[in-house]
Amino acid sequence: MLKQYETVFIATPVLSESQMKEAVAKYTDFIKNNGGEVVYEEDWGLRQLAYPIQHKTSGFYHLIQFKGTPEFVASLETQYHRDERIIRFLTVALDKNAVAYAEHRRANKQAKAEAKAEEPAAETNAENAEN
Numbered sequence: 001m002l003k004q005y006e007t008v009f010i011a012t013p014v015l016s017e018s019q020m021k022e023a024v025a026k027y028t029d030f031i032k033n034n035g036g037e038v039v040y041e042e043d044w045g046l047r048q049l050a051y052p053i054q055h056k057t058s059g060f061y062h063l064i065q066f067k068g069t070p071e072f073v074a075s076l077e078t079q080y081h082r083d084e085r086i087i088r089f090l091t092v093a094l095d096k097n098a099v100a101y102a103e104h105r106r107a108n109k110q111a112k113a114e115a116k117a118e119e120p121a122a123e124t125n126a127e128n129a130e131n
Helices: 017-033 070-082 096-130
Strands: 003-011 037-053 056-068 086-093
Touching (some): 003 070, 017 037, 056 086
């Protein structure tokens, strides 16, 4: 049976945009090619670190939620260890409450994005009605 996991990794800040996308694609493809299923992913962008890691004070954060086996998680973490672009990572298993919270969080984020997309259209329609 596949369990749901959440992994967050921090990539070195010296990567270009294309190099960062390549690193993310490497791990999402690794999950898909090894019997896993990517449920959700989110780019958190460049952020300051709480403390220096390998003499770096910032890093690119990326979250991936996926379904897989416990044995697969070990091989994913081995891939993180081997990749010099990854300076830190954390993978946790999600229980049923965490899965429900993650789904609720995604739904709220999507609703906010849709409301924000509709907002400029509503303002434009109001301006046109005034004229």
